[in-house]
Amino acid sequence: MTWYNYAPLAPLIEKYSDDGSRDLISVECDLEDAGLYRVAAIGGLNAVELIRVESVGSDGDLTPAKGRLVAQLIDHMITVLRLTTDQRVERLWFGQETISLGSHGDSEGKPNLGVSISLHSPPDFQIDFDNVAAVYSKTLQERNLFKLLGDSNQPTMPLQYKYLSLYKILEHEFRIVKKWPGLRAVLAPWDREFQSLAVSRQSLDNFIHDLRDRCAHIKTGNSGELGFTGLSTHDMEVVDKVMPILRKVISAHLSTKYPYLKFSDPTPIAR
Numbered sequence: 665m666t667w668y669n670y671a672p673l674a675p676l677i678e679k680y681s682d683d684g685s686r687d688l689i690s691v692e693c694d695l696e697d698a699g700l701y702r703v704a705a706i707g708g709l710n711a712v713e714l715i716r717v718e719s720v721g722s723d724g725d726l727t728p729a730k731g732r733l734v735a736q737l738i739d740h741m742i743t744v745l746r747l748t749t750d751q752r753v754e755r756l757w758f759g760q761e762t763i764s765l766g767s768h769g770d771s772e773g774k775p776n777l778g779v780s781i782s783l784h785s786p787p788d789f790q791i792d793f794d795n796v797a798a799v800y801s802k803t804l805q806e807r808n809l810f811k812l813l814g815d816s817n818q819p820t821m822p823l824q825y826k827y828l829s830l831y832k833i834l835e836h837e838f839r840i841v842k843k844w845p846g847l848r849a850v851l852a853p854w855d856r857e858f859q860s861l862a863v864s865r866q867s868l869d870n871f872i873h874d875l876r877d878r879c880a881h882i883k884t885g886n887s888g889e890l891g892f893t894g895l896s897t898h899d900m901e902v903v904d905k906v907m908p909i910l911r912k913v914i915s916a917h918l919s920t921k922y923p924y925l926k927f928s929d930p931t932p933i934a935r
Contacts, residue, residue, distance in 0.1 A: 666721070668716055670767075691704070701719060703718075758783070795926050834872070837917060861905050
């Protein structure tokens with residue numbers, strides 16, 4: 665049995681399909697203990713529509729480690745396409761999430777994918793442009809701070825850069841020389857939520873500083889331990905889990921600082 669994982673690429677098209685006849689390239693990856701994979705770029709001669717990762721001999725019940733490996737293989741194909749073509753290669757995003765698909769092959773083990781994707785907003789969706797104007801006007805003098813916040817909400821930005829943008833906001837608001845007066849009180853309401861993640865025995869205060877070092881540096885500490893390179897690793901999953909807490913901390917702080925403004929955006933719905 666063979667399982668296929670797919671990453672649709674932007675721009676959105678109405679229908680994504682794969683029967684193996686539109687492979688632009690296919691690369692076999694024998695990863696020793698991890699097993700055999702085949703990675704393909706699918707589409708027309710002028711644009712790639714899908715990246716497919718074939719898990720040879722798999723029933724589709726991927727372990728977390730194999731799921732991370734599939735994500736790494738997709739990321740590397742995107743990296744190589746960016747380096748070797750003049751195309752703007754990017755995964756298909758809806759809100760803050762990318763779209764991933766999976767399917768079994770047909771009776772002969774060949775790809776067998778056919779799916780339609782469309783973007784729908786809730787029927788009562790309406791942008792509050794009065795609030796947009798108010799936020800613009802009231803935050804103009806601190807536009808560098810809000811540029812960081814906006815960057816952290818940009819889904820195509822690498823995860824470690826989004827984390828560093830949020831961290832810089834905390835630095836701007838709470839760091840004085842080498843001290844962080846006031847940060848402990850701001851973090852306290854989220855201590856229990858952080859502990860429930862079970863990602864570290866450190867306090868939330870210490871952990872966000874540790875993540876900063878690991879996101880900012882290729883190597884950390886005297887031992888030369890590797891930091892984050894932007895690939896889909898276990899460590900990056902930790903950052904992904906902690907970032908929502910930082911967003912809540914910053915949102916609560918800004919709501920106190922600017923009680924008359926709203927900063928949230930609705931998320932589009934994919935179908």
